[in-house]
Amino acid sequence: DAGVTQSPTHLIKTRGQHVTLRCSPISGHKSVSWYQQVLGQGPQFIFQYYEKEERGRGNFPDRFSARQFPNYSSELNVNALLLGDSALYLCASSADVNNSPLHFGNGTRLTVT
Amino acid sequence: GQQVMQIPQYQHVQEGEDFTTYCNSSTTLSNIQWYKQRPGGHPVFLIQLVKSGEVKKQKRLTFQFGEAKKNSSLHITATQTTDVGTYFCAPTGTASKLTFGTGTRLQVTL
Numbered sequence: 001d002a003g004v005t006q007s008p009t010h011l012i013k014t015r016g017q018h019v020t021l022r023c024s025p026i027s028g029h030k031s032v033s034w035y036q037q038v039l040g041q042g043p044q045f046i047f048q049y050y051e052k053e054e055r056g057r058g059n060f061p062d063r064f065s066a067r068q069f070p071n072y073s074s075e076l077n078v079n080a081l082l083l084g085d086s087a088l089y090l091c092a093s094s095a096d097v098n099n100s101p102l103h104f105g106n107g108t109r110l111t112v113t
Numbered sequence: 114g115q116q117v118m119q120i121p122q123y124q125h126v127q128e129g130e131d132f133t134t135y136c137n138s139s140t141t142l143s144n145i146q147w148y149k150q151r152p153g154g155h156p157v158f159l160i161q162l163v164k165s166g167e168v169k170k171q172k173r174l175t176f177q178f179g180e181a182k183k184n185s186s187l188h189i190t191a192t193q194t195t196d197v198g199t200y201f202c203a204p205t206g207t208a209s210k211l212t213f214g215t216g217t218r219l220q221v222t223l
Binding site: 033035041042043044045048055056058090099101102103104105106107 | 161201212213214
């Protein structure tokens with residue numbers, strides 16, 4: 001079975017631009033979460049979606065938004081990119097929202113110049 | 114959200130030595146998960162602890178949850194080079210939102 005897939009794997013953007021990152025969960029998983037990981041730090045929670053509804057939001061500005069589609073895939077959008085948005089963006093899927101283990105994708109490495 | 118500190122931040126051991134990382138919280142935790150992230154990789158789920166005083170083993174890895182559910186530890190016996198990576202504890206909050214600890218980076222040399 002395929003694991004969590006994310007695209008693109010790498011991305012270079014300029015300050016002020018916007019970016020869309022995509023994630024497909026493990027088949028049968030209905031929850032998708034997004035995390036930002038800056039080099040040398042642990043992943044920081046951005047969003048969680050379950051059954052197409054937002055179930056949680058981390059301490060990130062409104063420039064960050066996300067959505068989940070009927071097939072449970074998800075997109076993370078970041079507007080007005082800043083240099084500080086450069087990070088590894090990880091998507092994780094889980095079977096439900098009852099503290100199920102997270103299964104992470106390989107991430108999208110975003111570089112903002 | 115729940116804040117956890119992990120110690121040490123970094124440890125370098127010789128292959129065959131033991132290794133322990135500790136996860137400490139100022140508040141009582143509902144449950145806690147542990148993840149391993151290899152260099153250049155993504156976090157991979159290792160274990161979840163739920164009960165006070167719980168001890169779980171996976172081959173050379175032993176996980177403990179404190180009696181007061183405010184701390185947890187991961188002990189690796191006789192480390193191998195394949196154990197290299199960063200180990201994160203992650204208390205679970207509402208739903209499946211995880212708050213990852215600061216992580217302990219383990220380096221193993223021959």
